[in-house]
Amino acid sequence: EVQLVESGGGLVQPGRSLRLSCTVSGFSFDDDAMHWVRQAPGKGLEWVSGISWNSGTIDYADSVKGRFTISRDNAKNSLYLQMNSLRSEDTAFYYCAKDKVQAVAGNGFDYWGQGTLVTVSS
Amino acid sequence: DIQMTQSPSSLSASVGDRVTITCRATQRISNYLNWYQQKAGKAPKLLIYAAASLQSGVPSRFSGSGSGTDFTLTISSLQPEDSATYYCQQSHTTPLTFGGGTSVEIK
Numbered sequence: 260e261v262q263l264v265e266s267g268g269g270l271v272q273p274g275r276s277l278r279l280s281c282t283v284s285g286f287s288f289d290d291d292a293m294h295w296v297r298q299a300p301g302k303g304l305e306w307v308s309g310i311s312w313n314s315g316t317i318d319y320a321d322s323v324k325g326r327f328t329i330s331r332d333n334a335k336n337s338l339y340l341q342m343n344s345l346r347s348e349d350t351a352f353y354y355c356a357k358d359k360v361q362a363v364a365g366n367g368f369d370y371w372g373q374g375t376l377v378t379v380s381s
Numbered sequence: 382d383i384q385m386t387q388s389p390s391s392l393s394a395s396v397g398d399r400v401t402i403t404c405r406a407t408q409r410i411s412n413y414l415n416w417y418q419q420k421a422g423k424a425p426k427l428l429i430y431a432a433a434s435l436q437s438g439v440p441s442r443f444s445g446s447g448s449g450t451d452f453t454l455t456i457s458s459l460q461p462e463d464s465a466t467y468y469c470q471q472s473h474t475t476p477l478t479f480g481g482g483t484s485v486e487i488k
Contacts, residue, residue: 294477296425304417304425304468306477318475321382354424364472367415367430374424 261285261370263355268375271345281338281355281372289313289333292358294368295340297351297377307353308340309363316363323349345379352376383408383471387480395488400456402483404469409449413473416445416454419482420465428467429454461487 267279279295295307308319308329317329328341338355353375356368384407394400404414412432417425427436429445432452442457456463464487469480 303482304419304470304479306470306479309475309477320476359430364413364475364477366413366434367427367436367470367472368417368425369427369430369436371424371426 261357263357263370263372265353265355265372265375268353268377270378270380272381273346273379275345276341276343277345277377279340279342279353279355279375279377281340283336283338283355283357286357286370288331288336290361292316292361292363292365293331293338294356294358294363295329295338296354296356296368296371297349298354298374299348299351302351305351309358310338311363312361318363342377345377347379350377350379382476383410383474383478385469385471385478385480387467387469387483389483390481391484391486393486393488394459396459396461398459400459400463400485402454402467402469402485404447404452404454404480406450406452406471408474410471410473412448413471414445414447414452415470415472416443417468417470418463418465419468425468456485459485459487463487 294309357370359366414432416429419425
């Protein structure tokens with residue numbers, strides 16, 4: 260069974276940092292690209308960042324570029340999102356998602372985690 | 382960036398109705414268009430990828446069509462469990478972008 264489990268969310272003050280993790284099982288993690296997608300409460304989906312199977316291609320939404328860093332450790336079946344200089348507008352549920360292909364721009368996200376809530380507030 | 386516009390933003394239909402949701406891209410994206418279903422409090426679920434390919438395990442009443450800039454998701458016979466929000470997403474070019482969503486309510 261494919262499972263993606265996010266962790267690391269919580270309440271953080273503006274300007275501070277947080278690191279999200281996503282641990283996966285049930286598939287060959289190093290076969291496919293991975294992504295972070297967020298959803299502010301009651302709002303739509305926003306792609307945050309994606310990383311190819313071998314970390315050779317990485318990209319970000321403009322809204323987080325320069326503040327967030329995506330990475331993966333294929334040996335540990337884990338995906339990460341380092342979030343620095345957090346703002347109130349970063350408050351959202353953060354989902355990790357598996358791509359159907361190796362590349363960052365591919366054919367959709369076929370498995371998702373349950374999400375972890377990040378709240379940025381003083 | 383490629384903007385994705387969905388219509389309608391919400392709809393209400395009866396069980397058994399045929400439901401159509403449209404998605405338009407601001408640039409040509411070939412068939413790099415995916416559809417997701419999200420139920421309240423849950424993660425999104427991939428329904429259709431590459432504009433018209435049915436994801437494994439998804440009921441055949443869901444279908445997708447289109448190419449270029451205009452795409453359609455059709456539910457051939459609406460079921461009670463289809464009450465959800467549906468999102469399109471382009472995977473042609475980063476930043477990957479989603480449509481604003483269509484909320485489907487069962488009358």
